[in-house]
Amino acid sequence: MSNQATALLAAYFETLSPSLTALIQLYSAHKAPHALMLSGQFGVGKRTLASILAQALLCEAEGKPCGICKSCKRAVEQTHSNFLVVKTMDKQRSVKVEQARALQNSLSTYPFLTGPRVVLLEQIDVFTPQAQNALLKSIEEPDANTFFLLTCENEQAVLTTIRSRCQIQRIPPWPTPLLEKLLIEKKLPGHEARTLSVLSGGSPANALNMRNDQQFWDMKELVDEAVLSLDSISSFPHSSSSLKNLRDQSLMVLDYIENAAMRLIDEKPTNDSATFKARSLLEGVLTARKHQASNLSWQAICDYLLLQILEDQTLCQM
Numbered sequence: 001m002s003n004q005a006t007a008l009l010a011a012y013f014e015t016l017s018p019s020l021t022a023l024i025q026l027y028s029a030h031k032a033p034h035a036l037m038l039s040g041q042f043g044v045g046k047r048t049l050a051s052i053l054a055q056a057l058l059c060e061a062e063g064k065p066c067g068i069c070k071s072c073k074r075a076v077e078q079t080h081s082n083f084l085v086v087k088t089m090d091k092q093r094s095v096k097v098e099q100a101r102a103l104q105n106s107l108s109t110y111p112f113l114t115g116p117r118v119v120l121l122e123q124i125d126v127f128t129p130q131a132q133n134a135l136l137k138s139i140e141e142p143d144a145n146t147f148f149l150l151t152c153e154n155e156q157a158v159l160t161t162i163r164s165r166c167q168i169q170r171i172p173p174w175p176t177p178l179l180e181k182l183l184i185e186k187k188l189p190g191h192e193a194r195t196l197s198v199l200s201g202g203s204p205a206n207a208l209n210m211r212n213d214q215q216f217w218d219m220k221e222l223v224d225e226a227v228l229s230l231d232s233i234s235s236f237p238h239s240s241s242s243l244k245n246l247r248d249q250s251l252m253v254l255d256y257i258e259n260a261a262m263r264l265i266d267e268k269p270t271n272d273s274a275t276f277k278a279r280s281l282l283e284g285v286l287t288a289r290k291h292q293a294s295n296l297s298w299q300a301i302c303d304y305l306l307l308q309i310l311e312d313q314t315l316c317q318m
């Protein structure tokens with residue numbers, strides 16, 4: 001996150017939920033809760049919001065968080081003396097008790113400057129219960145100037161004793177138009193932003209990861225060719241065998257077809273056949289999902305879907 005981005009990103013979170021607006025205001029007014037747990041699915045912005053809240057507490061300017069004063073910049077870079085960040089190492093799946101004890105020690109000896117101090121515990125849900133227990137005392141018996149920020153994906157993996165001492169703020173999935181706007185702001189081309197915002201499940205990080213995921217774009221190319229361009233029974237065998245190979249991505253395939261159909265409708269087609277095609281695709285996806293729920297094989301689901309689309313096309317041409 002660049003420093004100038006703070007205000008912009010804060011505005012996005014404020015649009016995402018009124019409770020986030022209130023939260024940022026609380027931190028800016030130095031009325032932050034002693035411990036706050038940000039909870040939400042992968043990539044929804046927990047760490048980014050935590051950084052904004054830390055900046056709001058540490059900022060030296062009038063309009064907090066300004067994102068550009070020395071304190072804000074250091075908070076963004078995580079080099080501020082009063083901002084201690086604890087995160088799991090790459091590929092490390094849990095935080096062990098020894099690390100938690102070391103953290104507790106460093107909290108008591110850490111040479112914080114005067115003023116508010118922020119401790120960010122990322123992914124508290126991957127701390128082992130023993131490690132969480134070791135931290136409990138610090139969270140329970142705070143000094144008045146220390147503010148804890150915790151993030152988690154799975155609240156159930158956080159000890160009740162920790163949860164009960166935190167204010168919990170859930171970050172909702174991003175609605176498609178807001179996420180699309182953010183992706184365009186990040187210089188993604190419009191059509192990519194649209195596709196990714198629909199398929200990422202409301203998670204900006206998911207959308208950005210998918211952008212660089214060749215498997216996703218390969219899937220897209222196959223489905224574009226096999227389903228969206230299917231125009232005669234002679235291409236059926238080829239389409240069928242293309243889709244068969246996408247079994248492991250079946251959910252994403254159906255989401256993608258649905259998204260393509262919605263896009264067709266959004267474009268407000270002037271000819272009836274485009275409208276008809278969009279409806280046919282939507283109905284096809286709906287049926288395919290029902291078939292999936294009843295455990296029909298992926299191959300059978302695809303063949304049924306393709307035949308349905310072909311049949312609708314024939315009807316439309318009559």
Ligand SMILES: [Zn+2]
Pocket residue numbers: 058059060061064065066067068069070071072073
């Ligand atoms: Zn500032």
